[in-house]
Amino acid sequence: xxxxxxxxxxxxxxxxxxxxxxxxxxxxxxxxxxxxxxxxxxxxxxxxxxxxxxxxxxxxxxxxxxxxxxxxxxxxxxxxxxxxxxxxxxxxxxxxxxxxxxxxxxxxxxxxxxxxxxxxxxxxxxxxxxxxxxxxxxxxxxxxxxxxxxxxxxxxxxxxxxxxxxxxxxxxxxxxxxxxxxxxxxxxxxxxxxxxxxxxxxxxxxxxxxxxxxxxxxxxxxxxxxxxxxxxxxxxxxxxxxxxxxxxxxxxxxxxxxxxxxxxxxxxxxxxxxxxxxxxxxxxxxxxxxxxxxxxxxxxxxxxxxxxxxxxxxxxxxxxxxxxxxxxxxxxxxxxxxxxxxxxxxxxxxxxxxxxxxxxxxxxxxxxxxxxxxxxxx
Amino acid sequence: xxxxxxxxxxxxxxxxxxxxxxxxxxxxxxxxxxxxxxxxxxxxxxxxxxxxxxxxxxxxxxxxxxxxxxxxxxxxxxxxxxxxxxxxxx
Ligand SMILES: Cc1cc2nc3c(=O)[nH]c(=O)nc-3n(C[C@H](O)[C@H](O)[C@H](O)COP(=O)(O)OP(=O)(O)OC[C@H]3O[C@@H](n4cnc5c(N)ncnc54)[C@H](O)[C@@H]3O)c2cc1C
Ligand code: FES
Numbered sequence: 001x002x003x004x005x006x007x008x009x010x011x012x013x014x015x016x017x018x019x020x021x022x023x024x025x026x027x028x029x030x031x032x033x034x035x036x037x038x039x040x041x042x043x044x045x046x047x048x049x050x051x052x053x054x055x056x057x058x059x060x061x062x063x064x065x066x067x068x069x070x071x072x073x074x075x076x077x078x079x080x081x082x083x084x085x086x087x088x089x090x091x092x093x094x095x096x097x098x099x100x101x102x103x104x105x106x107x108x109x110x111x112x113x114x115x116x117x118x119x120x121x122x123x124x125x126x127x128x129x130x131x132x133x134x135x136x137x138x139x140x141x142x143x144x145x146x147x148x149x150x151x152x153x154x155x156x157x158x159x160x161x162x163x164x165x166x167x168x169x170x171x172x173x174x175x176x177x178x179x180x181x182x183x184x185x186x187x188x189x190x191x192x193x194x195x196x197x198x199x200x201x202x203x204x205x206x207x208x209x210x211x212x213x214x215x216x217x218x219x220x221x222x223x224x225x226x227x228x229x230x231x232x233x234x235x236x237x238x239x240x241x242x243x244x245x246x247x248x249x250x251x252x253x254x255x256x257x258x259x260x261x262x263x264x265x266x267x268x269x270x271x272x273x274x275x276x277x278x279x280x281x282x283x284x285x286x287x288x289x290x291x292x293x294x295x296x297x298x299x300x301x302x303x304x305x306x307x308x309x310x311x312x313x314x315x316x317x318x319x320x321x322x323x324x325x326x327x328x329x330x331x332x333x334x335x336x337x338x339x340x341x342x343x344x345x346x347x348x349x350x351x352x353x354x355x356x357x358x359x360x361x362x363x364x365x366x367x368x369x370x371x372x373x374x375x376x377x378x
Numbered sequence: 379x380x381x382x383x384x385x386x387x388x389x390x391x392x393x394x395x396x397x398x399x400x401x402x403x404x405x406x407x408x409x410x411x412x413x414x415x416x417x418x419x420x421x422x423x424x425x426x427x428x429x430x431x432x433x434x435x436x437x438x439x440x441x442x443x444x445x446x447x448x449x450x451x452x453x454x455x456x457x458x459x460x461x462x463x464x465x466x467x468x
Pocket of ligand 2: 391418419425426428
Protein backbone atom coordinates (compact mmCIF):
# COMPACT_ATOMS: atom_id res chain seq x y z
CA UNK A 1 0.00 0.00 0.00
CA UNK A 2 1.34 3.39 -1.02
CA UNK A 3 0.36 5.07 2.26
CA UNK A 4 2.17 2.61 4.48
CA UNK A 5 5.82 2.65 5.50
CA UNK A 6 8.04 1.30 8.26
CA UNK A 7 8.70 4.70 9.79
CA UNK A 8 7.04 8.10 9.59
CA UNK A 9 9.13 11.13 10.43
CA UNK A 10 7.61 14.48 11.29
CA UNK A 11 9.92 17.39 10.49
CA UNK A 12 12.24 18.21 7.59
CA UNK A 13 15.13 19.80 9.46
CA UNK A 14 18.44 18.22 10.34
CA UNK A 15 16.97 15.89 12.99
CA UNK A 16 14.30 14.47 10.70
CA UNK A 17 16.39 14.11 7.57
CA UNK A 18 19.41 12.63 9.40
CA UNK A 19 17.24 10.15 11.30
CA UNK A 20 15.43 9.29 8.08
CA UNK A 21 18.63 8.73 6.18
CA UNK A 22 20.21 6.42 8.76
CA UNK A 23 16.94 4.48 9.04
CA UNK A 24 16.76 4.15 5.26
CA UNK A 25 20.32 2.85 5.35
CA UNK A 26 19.06 0.15 7.72
CA UNK A 27 16.70 -0.81 4.87
CA UNK A 28 13.59 0.57 6.53
CA UNK A 29 11.08 2.42 4.37
CA UNK A 30 10.82 6.04 5.46
CA UNK A 31 8.14 8.67 4.81
CA UNK A 32 9.06 12.18 5.95
CA UNK A 33 6.47 14.95 6.37
CA UNK A 34 7.33 18.64 6.58
CA UNK A 35 4.77 21.41 7.02
CA UNK A 36 6.77 23.93 4.93
CA UNK A 37 9.73 23.35 2.67
CA UNK A 38 12.75 21.39 3.88
CA UNK A 39 14.82 23.54 6.23
CA UNK A 40 11.99 25.99 6.85
CA UNK A 41 12.33 25.55 10.62
CA UNK A 42 15.39 26.21 12.75
CA UNK A 43 17.90 24.37 10.58
CA UNK A 44 17.57 26.85 7.73
CA UNK A 45 18.10 29.69 10.20
CA UNK A 46 21.18 28.45 11.99
CA UNK A 47 24.69 29.72 11.42
CA UNK A 48 26.31 26.40 10.59
CA UNK A 49 28.70 26.10 13.51
CA UNK A 50 29.96 22.64 14.52
CA UNK A 51 31.96 22.18 17.71
CA UNK A 52 33.02 19.38 20.00
CA UNK A 53 33.67 21.63 23.00
CA UNK A 54 30.80 20.58 25.26
CA UNK A 55 30.80 19.91 28.99
CA UNK A 56 29.33 16.41 29.32
CA UNK A 57 31.03 13.23 28.16
CA UNK A 58 28.00 12.10 26.09
CA UNK A 59 27.73 15.39 24.20
CA UNK A 60 31.47 15.53 23.58
CA UNK A 61 31.53 11.99 22.21
CA UNK A 62 28.43 12.54 20.09
CA UNK A 63 29.98 15.69 18.68
CA UNK A 64 33.21 13.89 17.88
CA UNK A 65 31.07 11.41 15.96
CA UNK A 66 29.22 14.23 14.21
CA UNK A 67 32.50 15.77 13.11
CA UNK A 68 33.53 12.40 11.70
CA UNK A 69 30.21 12.21 9.84
CA UNK A 70 30.50 15.78 8.51
CA UNK A 71 34.02 15.06 7.30
CA UNK A 72 32.82 12.04 5.29
CA UNK A 73 29.53 13.54 4.20
CA UNK A 74 30.40 14.70 0.68
CA UNK A 75 31.25 11.16 -0.21
CA UNK A 76 28.49 9.51 1.78
CA UNK A 77 25.71 11.75 0.45
CA UNK A 78 27.24 12.37 -2.95
CA UNK A 79 27.03 16.12 -2.60
CA UNK A 80 29.00 19.10 -1.31
CA UNK A 81 28.16 20.15 2.25
CA UNK A 82 31.08 22.58 2.63
CA UNK A 83 32.43 20.97 5.78
CA UNK A 84 35.52 22.88 6.86
CA UNK A 85 37.43 22.36 10.12
CA UNK A 86 38.01 26.05 10.71
CA UNK A 87 38.07 25.72 14.51
CA UNK A 88 36.27 27.36 17.43
CA UNK A 89 37.92 29.81 19.79
CA UNK A 90 36.06 30.54 23.05
CA UNK A 91 37.36 33.79 24.50
CA UNK A 92 37.86 34.42 28.22
CA UNK A 93 38.00 38.02 29.40
CA UNK A 94 37.71 37.33 33.12
CA UNK A 95 39.13 34.87 35.65
CA UNK A 96 35.91 32.99 36.23
CA UNK A 97 35.48 32.23 32.51
CA UNK A 98 39.12 31.26 32.28
CA UNK A 99 38.72 28.85 35.18
CA UNK A 100 35.52 27.42 33.67
CA UNK A 101 37.25 26.88 30.31
CA UNK A 102 40.24 25.20 31.97
CA UNK A 103 37.87 22.86 33.83
CA UNK A 104 35.97 22.13 30.61
CA UNK A 105 39.18 21.40 28.73
CA UNK A 106 40.07 18.81 31.37
CA UNK A 107 36.65 17.12 30.96
CA UNK A 108 36.87 17.30 27.15
CA UNK A 109 40.35 15.81 27.01
CA UNK A 110 39.30 13.05 29.42
CA UNK A 111 36.41 12.26 27.06
CA UNK A 112 38.90 11.83 24.21
CA UNK A 113 38.87 15.28 22.62
CA UNK A 114 42.62 15.74 22.64
CA UNK A 115 42.56 18.50 20.00
CA UNK A 116 41.26 21.10 22.45
CA UNK A 117 43.69 23.31 24.36
CA UNK A 118 44.04 26.52 26.32
CA UNK A 119 45.73 29.34 24.40
CA UNK A 120 46.93 32.57 26.01
CA UNK A 121 46.19 35.97 24.49
CA UNK A 122 49.43 35.98 22.49
CA UNK A 123 48.68 32.63 20.92
CA UNK A 124 45.08 33.69 20.24
CA UNK A 125 46.55 36.62 18.35
CA UNK A 126 48.70 34.25 16.33
CA UNK A 127 45.65 32.19 15.42
CA UNK A 128 43.60 35.29 14.59
CA UNK A 129 45.98 38.13 13.73
CA UNK A 130 43.04 40.53 13.26
CA UNK A 131 41.70 39.86 16.78
CA UNK A 132 41.58 42.78 19.18
CA UNK A 133 43.00 41.18 22.32
CA UNK A 134 42.35 44.10 24.71
CA UNK A 135 41.41 42.57 28.06
CA UNK A 136 41.74 39.03 26.74
CA UNK A 137 43.13 36.41 29.14
CA UNK A 138 43.12 33.64 26.57
CA UNK A 139 40.76 31.06 25.23
CA UNK A 140 39.74 27.51 24.67
CA UNK A 141 40.69 26.50 21.14
CA UNK A 142 39.82 23.41 19.17
CA UNK A 143 41.10 23.46 15.58
CA UNK A 144 39.04 20.42 14.51
CA UNK A 145 35.71 22.13 15.25
CA UNK A 146 34.26 23.72 12.16
CA UNK A 147 31.43 24.64 9.86
CA UNK A 148 29.10 23.20 7.26
CA UNK A 149 26.31 24.51 5.08
CA UNK A 150 22.91 23.56 6.58
CA UNK A 151 20.82 23.57 3.38
CA UNK A 152 23.29 21.32 1.63
CA UNK A 153 23.38 18.86 4.52
CA UNK A 154 19.60 18.60 4.81
CA UNK A 155 19.11 18.35 1.08
CA UNK A 156 21.88 15.76 0.85
CA UNK A 157 20.15 13.57 3.44
CA UNK A 158 16.76 14.11 1.78
CA UNK A 159 18.00 13.15 -1.68
CA UNK A 160 19.55 9.98 -0.27
CA UNK A 161 16.32 9.06 1.53
CA UNK A 162 14.62 9.20 -1.87
CA UNK A 163 17.44 7.24 -3.49
CA UNK A 164 16.96 4.53 -0.89
CA UNK A 165 13.26 4.27 -1.69
CA UNK A 166 11.83 6.61 0.94
CA UNK A 167 9.57 9.59 0.32
CA UNK A 168 9.75 13.26 1.27
CA UNK A 169 6.53 15.26 1.57
CA UNK A 170 7.01 19.04 1.81
CA UNK A 171 4.07 21.35 2.50
CA UNK A 172 2.38 18.53 4.42
CA UNK A 173 1.39 19.54 7.92
CA UNK A 174 0.74 16.73 10.36
CA UNK A 175 -2.40 17.53 12.35
CA UNK A 176 -3.07 14.23 14.06
CA UNK A 177 -1.32 11.11 15.35
CA UNK A 178 -3.28 7.90 14.78
CA UNK A 179 -3.12 5.25 17.47
CA UNK A 180 -4.73 2.00 18.47
CA UNK A 181 -4.43 0.00 21.67
CA UNK A 182 -1.71 2.24 23.11
CA UNK A 183 0.44 2.21 19.97
CA UNK A 184 0.99 4.82 17.27
CA UNK A 185 -0.24 3.62 13.89
CA UNK A 186 0.27 6.66 11.67
CA UNK A 187 -0.51 10.28 11.07
CA UNK A 188 -3.16 12.49 9.62
CA UNK A 189 -2.36 15.50 7.43
CA UNK A 190 -4.08 18.88 7.24
CA UNK A 191 -5.60 17.85 3.91
CA UNK A 192 -7.22 14.84 5.56
CA UNK A 193 -4.86 12.21 4.14
CA UNK A 194 -3.76 9.40 6.41
CA UNK A 195 -0.40 7.64 6.34
CA UNK A 196 0.38 4.53 8.33
CA UNK A 197 3.46 3.18 10.06
CA UNK A 198 4.18 1.32 13.29
CA UNK A 199 6.80 3.92 14.20
CA UNK A 200 6.33 7.70 14.25
CA UNK A 201 9.26 9.97 15.11
CA UNK A 202 8.70 13.52 16.33
CA UNK A 203 11.52 15.63 14.86
CA UNK A 204 9.53 18.86 14.89
CA UNK A 205 12.23 21.07 16.45
CA UNK A 206 10.66 24.12 18.05
CA UNK A 207 7.22 22.57 17.42
CA UNK A 208 8.08 19.35 19.28
CA UNK A 209 5.71 20.19 22.12
CA UNK A 210 2.73 20.74 19.79
CA UNK A 211 3.44 17.59 17.81
CA UNK A 212 3.83 15.64 21.06
CA UNK A 213 0.47 17.00 22.21
CA UNK A 214 -1.16 15.53 19.08
CA UNK A 215 -0.27 12.16 20.59
CA UNK A 216 -1.12 13.20 24.15
CA UNK A 217 2.58 13.21 25.00
CA UNK A 218 4.18 16.03 26.95
CA UNK A 219 7.49 17.04 25.37
CA UNK A 220 9.41 19.57 27.49
CA UNK A 221 10.65 21.79 24.64
CA UNK A 222 10.04 25.53 24.53
CA UNK A 223 10.99 27.80 21.61
CA UNK A 224 13.12 30.88 22.18
CA UNK A 225 13.89 33.53 19.57
CA UNK A 226 17.46 34.06 18.37
CA UNK A 227 18.49 36.51 15.68
CA UNK A 228 21.28 36.28 13.13
CA UNK A 229 22.82 38.22 10.28
CA UNK A 230 25.05 37.50 7.30
CA UNK A 231 27.42 39.68 5.29
CA UNK A 232 28.51 39.73 1.70
CA UNK A 233 31.34 37.36 0.88
CA UNK A 234 34.89 38.66 1.16
CA UNK A 235 38.31 37.02 0.97
CA UNK A 236 38.52 34.08 3.40
CA UNK A 237 40.53 35.21 6.41
CA UNK A 238 40.78 31.89 8.23
CA UNK A 239 39.06 33.23 11.35
CA UNK A 240 37.64 30.39 13.48
CA UNK A 241 34.21 30.72 15.12
CA UNK A 242 34.83 33.34 17.79
CA UNK A 243 32.70 32.97 20.91
CA UNK A 244 32.78 35.98 23.21
CA UNK A 245 31.39 35.26 26.67
CA UNK A 246 31.06 38.86 27.84
CA UNK A 247 27.60 40.26 28.54
CA UNK A 248 27.85 42.15 25.26
CA UNK A 249 29.51 39.28 23.42
CA UNK A 250 28.32 37.04 20.64
CA UNK A 251 29.56 34.46 18.18
CA UNK A 252 30.41 34.64 14.52
CA UNK A 253 32.42 32.89 11.89
CA UNK A 254 33.29 33.15 8.21
CA UNK A 255 32.18 30.51 5.74
CA UNK A 256 35.16 29.30 3.82
CA UNK A 257 33.15 28.30 0.75
CA UNK A 258 31.88 31.79 -0.02
CA UNK A 259 33.59 34.18 2.40
CA UNK A 260 30.41 35.36 4.12
CA UNK A 261 30.47 36.25 7.83
CA UNK A 262 27.54 34.93 9.80
CA UNK A 263 26.81 35.56 13.45
CA UNK A 264 24.42 35.93 16.34
CA UNK A 265 24.24 36.57 20.07
CA UNK A 266 21.99 35.30 22.83
CA UNK A 267 19.58 38.04 23.84
CA UNK A 268 19.31 39.07 27.45
CA UNK A 269 16.69 38.72 28.75
CA UNK A 270 15.63 35.65 26.78
CA UNK A 271 12.82 36.01 24.24
CA UNK A 272 10.43 33.08 24.68
CA UNK A 273 8.10 32.12 21.85
CA UNK A 274 8.39 31.20 18.22
CA UNK A 275 8.45 34.70 16.77
CA UNK A 276 10.70 35.05 13.73
CA UNK A 277 10.70 38.86 13.85
CA UNK A 278 13.98 40.67 13.27
CA UNK A 279 14.86 43.81 15.24
CA UNK A 280 16.77 46.98 14.42
CA UNK A 281 18.40 46.67 17.80
CA UNK A 282 20.09 43.43 16.72
CA UNK A 283 21.03 44.89 13.34
CA UNK A 284 23.05 47.61 15.10
CA UNK A 285 24.23 45.67 18.12
CA UNK A 286 25.62 42.60 16.35
CA UNK A 287 27.97 44.65 14.12
CA UNK A 288 29.19 46.52 17.24
CA UNK A 289 30.02 43.23 18.90
CA UNK A 290 31.75 41.88 15.80
CA UNK A 291 33.82 45.01 15.31
CA UNK A 292 34.85 45.01 18.96
CA UNK A 293 36.59 41.69 18.31
CA UNK A 294 37.72 42.22 14.72
CA UNK A 295 37.78 45.96 13.89
CA UNK A 296 39.21 45.25 10.43
CA UNK A 297 35.78 44.09 9.24
CA UNK A 298 34.34 47.64 9.40
CA UNK A 299 33.63 47.95 5.67
CA UNK A 300 32.18 44.47 5.17
CA UNK A 301 28.50 44.82 4.28
CA UNK A 302 25.56 43.09 5.93
CA UNK A 303 23.14 41.75 3.33
CA UNK A 304 20.49 39.99 5.40
CA UNK A 305 19.14 39.49 8.92
CA UNK A 306 16.59 37.01 10.22
CA UNK A 307 15.47 35.16 13.32
CA UNK A 308 14.62 31.62 14.31
CA UNK A 309 14.01 29.46 17.32
CA UNK A 310 16.25 27.64 19.72
CA UNK A 311 14.37 24.61 21.08
CA UNK A 312 15.04 24.72 24.79
CA UNK A 313 14.72 22.01 27.41
CA UNK A 314 14.93 22.85 31.12
CA UNK A 315 18.48 21.46 31.47
CA UNK A 316 19.95 22.38 28.09
CA UNK A 317 20.31 18.77 26.97
CA UNK A 318 18.43 17.22 24.04
CA UNK A 319 15.75 14.54 24.13
CA UNK A 320 16.30 11.20 22.38
CA UNK A 321 13.80 8.63 23.56
CA UNK A 322 10.59 6.72 23.01
CA UNK A 323 7.43 8.04 24.63
CA UNK A 324 4.64 6.43 26.65
CA UNK A 325 2.65 5.80 23.44
CA UNK A 326 4.13 2.68 21.83
CA UNK A 327 6.07 3.36 18.62
CA UNK A 328 6.16 7.13 19.21
CA UNK A 329 9.69 8.54 19.44
CA UNK A 330 11.07 12.00 20.12
CA UNK A 331 14.33 13.54 18.89
CA UNK A 332 14.60 17.24 19.70
CA UNK A 333 15.20 19.89 22.28
CA UNK A 334 18.67 20.48 20.89
CA UNK A 335 18.85 23.87 22.62
CA UNK A 336 20.49 25.72 19.77
CA UNK A 337 23.00 22.96 18.95
CA UNK A 338 20.86 20.83 16.71
CA UNK A 339 22.70 21.35 13.47
CA UNK A 340 25.98 20.10 14.88
CA UNK A 341 24.39 17.35 16.97
CA UNK A 342 22.00 16.31 14.19
CA UNK A 343 24.13 13.82 12.25
CA UNK A 344 25.28 11.84 15.31
CA UNK A 345 21.93 12.13 17.07
CA UNK A 346 20.08 11.07 13.92
CA UNK A 347 22.37 8.08 13.61
CA UNK A 348 21.83 7.18 17.29
CA UNK A 349 18.07 7.63 16.93
CA UNK A 350 17.96 5.38 13.88
CA UNK A 351 19.87 2.69 15.76
CA UNK A 352 17.55 3.03 18.76
CA UNK A 353 14.45 2.66 16.56
CA UNK A 354 15.90 -0.21 14.57
CA UNK A 355 17.01 -2.13 17.67
CA UNK A 356 13.63 -1.84 19.34
CA UNK A 357 15.46 -1.27 22.65
CA UNK A 358 13.35 -0.06 25.55
CA UNK A 359 16.04 1.96 27.34
CA UNK A 360 17.30 5.05 25.51
CA UNK A 361 21.03 5.04 24.67
CA UNK A 362 21.79 8.17 26.74
CA UNK A 363 20.06 8.30 30.14
CA UNK A 364 20.76 12.03 30.38
CA UNK A 365 18.69 12.58 27.21
CA UNK A 366 15.71 10.53 28.42
CA UNK A 367 12.29 12.09 27.94
CA UNK A 368 11.29 11.60 31.58
CA UNK A 369 14.59 12.43 33.26
CA UNK A 370 14.85 14.75 36.23
CA UNK A 371 15.81 18.10 34.86
CA UNK A 372 18.72 19.46 36.89
CA UNK A 373 22.00 21.20 36.06
CA UNK A 374 22.16 23.16 32.78
CA UNK A 375 24.73 22.52 30.01
CA UNK A 376 27.14 25.40 30.48
CA UNK A 377 28.61 26.19 27.05
CA UNK A 378 26.66 28.48 24.74
CA UNK B 379 15.49 26.17 -29.44
CA UNK B 380 18.83 27.62 -28.38
CA UNK B 381 20.50 25.92 -25.43
CA UNK B 382 20.10 28.34 -22.54
CA UNK B 383 21.10 25.96 -19.76
CA UNK B 384 24.52 27.57 -19.21
CA UNK B 385 22.90 30.97 -18.92
CA UNK B 386 23.35 32.69 -15.56
CA UNK B 387 20.08 33.18 -13.72
CA UNK B 388 21.50 34.61 -10.50
CA UNK B 389 24.42 36.90 -11.18
CA UNK B 390 25.26 37.50 -7.53
CA UNK B 391 25.66 33.83 -6.71
CA UNK B 392 26.64 32.57 -10.16
CA UNK B 393 23.75 30.15 -10.54
CA UNK B 394 23.01 28.80 -14.00
CA UNK B 395 19.68 27.89 -15.51
CA UNK B 396 20.84 24.29 -15.48
CA UNK B 397 21.27 24.40 -11.71
CA UNK B 398 17.83 25.91 -11.19
CA UNK B 399 16.27 23.25 -13.44
CA UNK B 400 18.13 20.58 -11.49
CA UNK B 401 16.69 21.92 -8.23
CA UNK B 402 13.22 21.81 -9.76
CA UNK B 403 13.89 18.22 -10.85
CA UNK B 404 14.88 17.44 -7.24
CA UNK B 405 11.46 18.58 -6.10
CA UNK B 406 11.71 22.34 -5.60
CA UNK B 407 8.38 23.90 -6.49
CA UNK B 408 8.75 27.40 -5.04
CA UNK B 409 11.30 30.20 -5.41
CA UNK B 410 12.09 29.78 -1.70
CA UNK B 411 13.01 26.14 -2.23
CA UNK B 412 15.08 26.96 -5.32
CA UNK B 413 16.84 29.60 -3.25
CA UNK B 414 17.73 27.12 -0.54
CA UNK B 415 18.97 24.52 -2.97
CA UNK B 416 20.93 26.74 -5.33
CA UNK B 417 21.50 30.02 -3.43
CA UNK B 418 19.80 31.90 -6.30
CA UNK B 419 18.38 34.95 -4.53
CA UNK B 420 20.76 34.85 -1.56
CA UNK B 421 23.32 37.17 -3.09
CA UNK B 422 24.27 40.78 -2.75
CA UNK B 423 21.10 42.07 -4.42
CA UNK B 424 18.92 39.66 -2.43
CA UNK B 425 17.10 38.36 -5.47
CA UNK B 426 16.08 41.67 -6.97
CA UNK B 427 17.57 40.60 -10.29
CA UNK B 428 16.95 36.86 -10.36
CA UNK B 429 13.64 36.28 -8.57
CA UNK B 430 11.59 36.98 -11.67
CA UNK B 431 13.73 34.62 -13.77
CA UNK B 432 13.47 31.84 -11.20
CA UNK B 433 9.70 32.25 -11.13
CA UNK B 434 9.59 32.09 -14.93
CA UNK B 435 11.53 28.82 -14.92
CA UNK B 436 9.21 27.39 -12.27
CA UNK B 437 6.22 28.49 -14.31
CA UNK B 438 7.62 26.93 -17.48
CA UNK B 439 8.65 23.62 -15.93
CA UNK B 440 5.76 23.05 -13.56
CA UNK B 441 3.00 24.86 -15.42
CA UNK B 442 2.47 27.31 -12.56
CA UNK B 443 0.52 30.50 -13.07
CA UNK B 444 2.11 33.63 -11.57
CA UNK B 445 -0.87 33.99 -9.24
CA UNK B 446 -0.22 30.54 -7.74
CA UNK B 447 3.41 31.23 -6.94
CA UNK B 448 4.35 31.65 -3.28
CA UNK B 449 6.14 34.93 -2.63
CA UNK B 450 9.71 34.76 -1.35
CA UNK B 451 10.35 36.04 2.16
CA UNK B 452 11.96 39.49 1.99
CA UNK B 453 14.47 40.38 4.68
CA UNK B 454 16.11 43.58 5.84
CA UNK B 455 18.39 45.42 5.30
CA UNK B 456 17.00 46.40 1.92
CA UNK B 457 20.42 47.51 0.71
CA UNK B 458 23.78 46.13 1.86
CA UNK B 459 25.10 48.30 4.68
CA UNK B 460 28.60 48.17 6.19
CA UNK B 461 29.13 46.77 9.69
CA UNK B 462 30.59 50.15 10.68
CA UNK B 463 27.58 52.15 9.52
CA UNK B 464 25.25 49.78 11.35
CA UNK B 465 27.41 49.75 14.48
CA UNK B 466 27.36 53.56 14.54
CA UNK B 467 23.59 53.77 14.06
CA UNK B 468 21.36 54.86 17.00
C1 LIG C 1 19.96 32.09 14.86
C2 LIG C 1 20.27 30.66 15.12
C3 LIG C 1 21.60 30.21 15.04
C4 LIG C 1 21.91 28.86 15.28
N1 LIG C 1 23.21 28.45 15.12
C5 LIG C 1 23.51 27.13 15.28
C6 LIG C 1 24.82 26.66 15.02
O1 LIG C 1 25.73 27.41 14.66
N2 LIG C 1 25.07 25.33 15.17
C7 LIG C 1 24.09 24.46 15.56
O2 LIG C 1 24.37 23.27 15.71
N3 LIG C 1 22.84 24.88 15.79
C8 LIG C 1 22.52 26.19 15.65
N4 LIG C 1 21.24 26.62 15.86
C9 LIG C 1 20.23 25.64 16.34
C10 LIG C 1 19.74 24.76 15.23
O3 LIG C 1 19.24 25.55 14.19
C11 LIG C 1 18.64 23.84 15.76
O4 LIG C 1 19.02 23.24 16.96
C12 LIG C 1 18.36 22.72 14.76
O5 LIG C 1 18.18 23.27 13.48
C13 LIG C 1 17.16 21.90 15.15
O6 LIG C 1 16.89 21.01 14.12
P1 LIG C 1 15.55 20.20 14.08
O7 LIG C 1 15.59 19.36 12.89
O8 LIG C 1 15.34 19.56 15.40
O9 LIG C 1 14.42 21.33 13.98
P2 LIG C 1 13.91 22.15 12.68
O10 LIG C 1 15.00 22.46 11.76
O11 LIG C 1 13.10 23.28 13.20
O12 LIG C 1 12.98 21.12 11.97
C14 LIG C 1 11.70 20.81 12.45
C15 LIG C 1 10.75 20.85 11.29
O13 LIG C 1 9.49 20.32 11.68
C16 LIG C 1 8.51 20.97 10.92
N5 LIG C 1 7.22 20.78 11.58
C17 LIG C 1 6.81 21.29 12.77
N6 LIG C 1 5.56 20.93 13.05
C18 LIG C 1 5.15 20.15 12.01
C19 LIG C 1 3.94 19.48 11.71
N7 LIG C 1 2.88 19.51 12.54
N8 LIG C 1 3.86 18.78 10.55
C20 LIG C 1 4.92 18.73 9.70
N9 LIG C 1 6.08 19.35 9.94
C21 LIG C 1 6.20 20.04 11.08
C22 LIG C 1 8.98 22.40 10.90
O14 LIG C 1 8.42 23.11 9.81
C23 LIG C 1 10.48 22.27 10.81
O15 LIG C 1 10.97 22.40 9.49
C24 LIG C 1 20.88 27.94 15.62
C25 LIG C 1 19.56 28.39 15.69
C26 LIG C 1 19.24 29.72 15.43
C27 LIG C 1 17.81 30.15 15.49
S1 FES D 1 20.99 38.06 -8.90
FE1 FES D 1 20.37 36.54 -7.52
S2 FES D 1 20.74 37.44 -5.59
FE2 FES D 1 21.38 38.95 -6.94
